[in-house]
Amino acid sequence: MPTSTSARSQGSGSASIKAVARLAGVSVATVSRVLNDSGPVKGETRRRILEVVEDLGYVPHGAARSLTTNQTDTLGVLLPDIHGEFFSELIRGIDSAARRQGYHVLVSGSHEEREEVQAVLRALRGRVDGLILMTPSADMLEALRSVPPDSLPTVLLNCPPGVLPFDSINLDNHGGAMAMVRHLAGLGHRRIAFIQGPPGNHDARERLRGYRDAVQELGLEADRRLELRGDFGVEAGSRAGERLLELSPRPTAVFAANDAMAIGCLHALREARPEGIEVPEGIAVAGFDDIPIARFMSPPLTSVGVPIAALGALALERLLEVVRQRGNPGKAGAASPPHHDELPPTLVVRGSCGARSAQSHSRRKV
Amino acid sequence: MPTSTSARSQGSGSASIKAVARLAGVSVATVSRVLNDSGPVKGETRRRILEVVEDLGYVPHGAARSLTTNQTDTLGVLLPDIHGEFFSELIRGIDSAARRQGYHVLVSGSHEEREEVQAVLRALRGRVDGLILMTPSADMLEALRSVPPDSLPTVLLNCPPGVLPFDSINLDNHGGAMAMVRHLAGLGHRRIAFIQGPPGNHDARERLRGYRDAVQELGLEADRRLELRGDFGVEAGSRAGERLLELSPRPTAVFAANDAMAIGCLHALREARPEGIEVPEGIAVAGFDDIPIARFMSPPLTSVGVPIAALGALALERLLEVVRQRGNPGKAGAASPPHHDELPPTLVVRGSCGARSAQSHSRRKV
DNA sequence: GTCCCGGCTGTAAGCGGTTACATAGGCACT
DNA sequence: AGTGCCTATGTAACCGCTTACAGCCGGGAC
Numbered sequence: 001m002p003t004s005t006s007a008r009s010q011g012s013g014s015a016s017i018k019a020v021a022r023l024a025g026v027s028v029a030t031v032s033r034v035l036n037d038s039g040p041v042k043g044e045t046r047r048r049i050l051e052v053v054e055d056l057g058y059v060p061h062g063a064a065r066s067l068t069t070n071q072t073d074t075l076g077v078l079l080p081d082i083h084g085e086f087f088s089e090l091i092r093g094i095d096s097a098a099r100r101q102g103y104h105v106l107v108s109g110s111h112e113e114r115e116e117v118q119a120v121l122r123a124l125r126g127r128v129d130g131l132i133l134m135t136p137s138a139d140m141l142e143a144l145r146s147v148p149p150d151s152l153p154t155v156l157l158n159c160p161p162g163v164l165p166f167d168s169i170n171l172d173n174h175g176g177a178m179a180m181v182r183h184l185a186g187l188g189h190r191r192i193a194f195i196q197g198p199p200g201n202h203d204a205r206e207r208l209r210g211y212r213d214a215v216q217e218l219g220l221e222a223d224r225r226l227e228l229r230g231d232f233g234v235e236a237g238s239r240a241g242e243r244l245l246e247l248s249p250r251p252t253a254v255f256a257a258n259d260a261m262a263i264g265c266l267h268a269l270r271e272a273r274p275e276g277i278e279v280p281e282g283i284a285v286a287g288f289d290d291i292p293i294a295r296f297m298s299p300p301l302t303s304v305g306v307p308i309a310a311l312g313a314l315a316l317e318r319l320l321e322v323v324r325q326r327g328n329p330g331k332a333g334a335a336s337p338p339h340h341d342e343l344p345p346t347l348v349v350r351g352s353c354g355a356r357s358a359q360s361h362s363r364r365k366v
Numbered sequence: 367m368p369t370s371t372s373a374r375s376q377g378s379g380s381a382s383i384k385a386v387a388r389l390a391g392v393s394v395a396t397v398s399r400v401l402n403d404s405g406p407v408k409g410e411t412r413r414r415i416l417e418v419v420e421d422l423g424y425v426p427h428g429a430a431r432s433l434t435t436n437q438t439d440t441l442g443v444l445l446p447d448i449h450g451e452f453f454s455e456l457i458r459g460i461d462s463a464a465r466r467q468g469y470h471v472l473v474s475g476s477h478e479e480r481e482e483v484q485a486v487l488r489a490l491r492g493r494v495d496g497l498i499l500m501t502p503s504a505d506m507l508e509a510l511r512s513v514p515p516d517s518l519p520t521v522l523l524n525c526p527p528g529v530l531p532f533d534s535i536n537l538d539n540h541g542g543a544m545a546m547v548r549h550l551a552g553l554g555h556r557r558i559a560f561i562q563g564p565p566g567n568h569d570a571r572e573r574l575r576g577y578r579d580a581v582q583e584l585g586l587e588a589d590r591r592l593e594l595r596g597d598f599g600v601e602a603g604s605r606a607g608e609r610l611l612e613l614s615p616r617p618t619a620v621f622a623a624n625d626a627m628a629i630g631c632l633h634a635l636r637e638a639r640p641e642g643i644e645v646p647e648g649i650a651v652a653g654f655d656d657i658p659i660a661r662f663m664s665p666p667l668t669s670v671g672v673p674i675a676a677l678g679a680l681a682l683e684r685l686l687e688v689v690r691q692r693g694n695p696g697k698a699g700a701a702s703p704p705h706h707d708e709l710p711p712t713l714v715v716r717g718s719c720g721a722r723s724a725q726s727h728s729r730r731k732v
Numbered sequence: 733g734t735c736c737c738g739g740c741t742g743t744a745a746g747c748g749g750t751t752a753c754a755t756a757g758g759c760a761c762t
Numbered sequence: 763a764g765t766g767c768c769t770a771t772g773t774a775a776c777c778g779c780t781t782a783c784a785g786c787c788g789g790g791a792c
Binding site for chain 2: 014059062065067074083084087088095096108116122123234296
Binding site for chain 3: 016017018028029032033036038039060061063064065066067068069
């Protein structure tokens with residue numbers, strides 16, 4: 001009766017399945033069977049094993065298991081950036097959906113250099129079963145073309161379409177932006193400024209396109225000077241707000257490509273010298289995303305409503321479908337053509353745009 | 367000469383080190399050596415191997431490597447919740463510090479049930495090299511006492527102290543709160559309301575304690591009805607704001623235990639009927655955390671400044687120290703007593719509290 | 733010409749699991 | 763009693779990688 005490793009039960013690395021087997025007087029195979037509920041095990045044996053497991057506080061070693069089963073129960077999420085409430089909402093959605101399904105989430109954000117992203121992506125092999133890729137920059141996405149071994153199940157979230165052959169989920173940015181401009185126009189505005197997102201960002205570009213199309217469709221004032229630069233940051237929104245006031249004639253409304261910038265703009269207008277501009281009386285303001293705090297702004301922000309957390313959850317669920325189907329490829333080896341989802345945003349009308357119905361606030365499909 | 371596995375090179379699971387070895391005409395050991403730069407390899411051999419690696423797009427399998435090296439290059443982060451900008455900031459700080467050090471980050475948030483957390487924690491064995499635990503609830507933390515095998519390097523972030531014997535990082539909540547009350551008192555306020563955080567939350571409790579201590583120290587009006595209920599959510603702040611107005615005499619200032627609630631409160635005051643309350647003229651408002659959007663509120667929010675991202679980064683670096691030292695325990699087997707860090711917040715004065723200096727805004731240590 | 737040594741490379745033993753296959757009773761049938 | 767099958771269990775190969783150890787080779791010292 002060997003006692004060599006018997007004293008290490010409570011040691012550093014936790015016990016191994018072998019220790020359990022020995023203490024229970026069975027083979028590792030049997031232990032594995034009861035742990036995974038695969039194969040038959042006599043009731044009494046099972047009981048004994050479970051008892052030892054409990055005693056030892058044994059937990060199977062993740063990496064070891066991954067090695068044989070070839071699955072990690074972990075999903076990766078590659079984000080461009082993690083600023084602001086948008087991302088906490090997104091992560092929250094992804095995380096809770098993941099846990100519900102028994103998966104872990106590996107996040108990686110703030111990627112700027114192509115090589116850096118490629119490196120991260122590579123390092124993910126053998127660590128995740130699938131990937132949610134959110135990369136609004138076409139350039140960056142392009143750089144990933146050859147990297148994520150086509151083998152890794154992947155879902156694209158808000159990525160420029162057509163670059164990578166994966167399932168994807170996008171928001172109808174164009175439609176949402178048009179709807180907002182129409183709404184503003186319906187309120188009587190003819191000269192509407194637009195604060196752009198980062199150049200090269202797909203969402204930003206689509207929103208700009210929606211703005212332009214609506215302006216044209218409705219015959220509103222089209223003036224390139226109305227299209228202010230921005231980068232989705234609050235600060236940029238604030239600066240845009242300042243520049244807005246130098247325009248003449250001054251626009252009567254401004255539509256920011258996201259809420260962060262709308263908030264920054266709101267701030268700049270209020271702080272304007274010599275005296276602050278009233279919103280919506282002086283200038284109406286609208287944003288995009290409807291992040292949770294939007295309704296608590298002053299005045300409450302009218303915005304294009306995006307179900308952010310739901311978007312994350314959806315992406316995760318789609319990904320899981322792919323992962324699981326990959327598990328048992330029913331002769332359908334050749335991947336079916338990528339599935340593409342486009343989510344409709346809603347119009348969320350609150351005080352900042354000056355609509356009469358804004359007392360409480362209304363929300364409607366676009 | 368077996369050819370069994372030779373045709374799978376470009377298959378689904380990427381190539382293995384064996385494939386590389388075979389194609390390069392060397393043994394796996396040599397390949398491993400050049401990949402990890404361990405042991406000597408002739409220049410020409412190295413070149414040949416690297417070439418094959420490149421060709422095959424070979425990337426070592428994470429799980430396999432983890433199994434032998436007993437390290438995963440991944441750190442876990444357990445969060446209580448992922449609402450609002452506080453958490454995106456925190457995650458951002460952690461994530462960027464991690465990447466800088468070559469580590470991945472596994473996040474898991476929104477834990478409510480003790481058993482759920484325990485399960486998650488257990489599942490982490492063999493998946494992470496260490497853990498950042500943020501669990502402001504003493505109850506919950508207590509529930510983890512026996513779970514994370516004492517073996518897993520762990521750092522506590524904003525956790526109630528003294529429950530678990532790990533290194534920890536806390537904010538000086540008490541001091542920050544006192545400083546803010548002193549500031550408010552310095553502005554002439556004698557009747558200051560406080561919006562509490564969730565009961566059972568350590569940070570919230572400390573901030574409340576700071577408020578009370580300062581009230582007593584300065585001989586301000588002490589009235590339990592001034593201590594409004596809250597839960598760190600915007601909504602709760604808004605409701606607290608409404609209740610605030612029913613108090614008589616009405617407080618002249620309100621200090622919320624975090625910015626989200628301060629923002630909600632700001633909103634409620636402005637929307638008050640029959641007519642909105644001016645801030646700071648009618649009531650001064652202050653928050654805690656100084657989340658990035660705070661300064662863009664209307665009026666800009668005075669707050670206790672917390673270097674959120676830095677806090678996350680610091681936690682990660684501390685954790686890494688532990689992890690690495692664990693790697694080579696220089697006879698210092700017995701863990702040294704837990705190291706405890708307490709970060710000082712700053713006072714960030716802006717418009718919402720009515721200080722004269724709030725033109726631009728000032729920031730000072732407390 | 734031996735011996736020793738150092739540089740380079742291969743062999744094989746794990747790491748901690750899972751699982752195909754073999755083994756061994758037990759029991760119902762023929 | 764022999765047969766066959768099902769149940770419960772053990773044996774050992776394997777997942778992909780690292781690494782201790784051993785082997786081989788060439789050159790300088792003696």
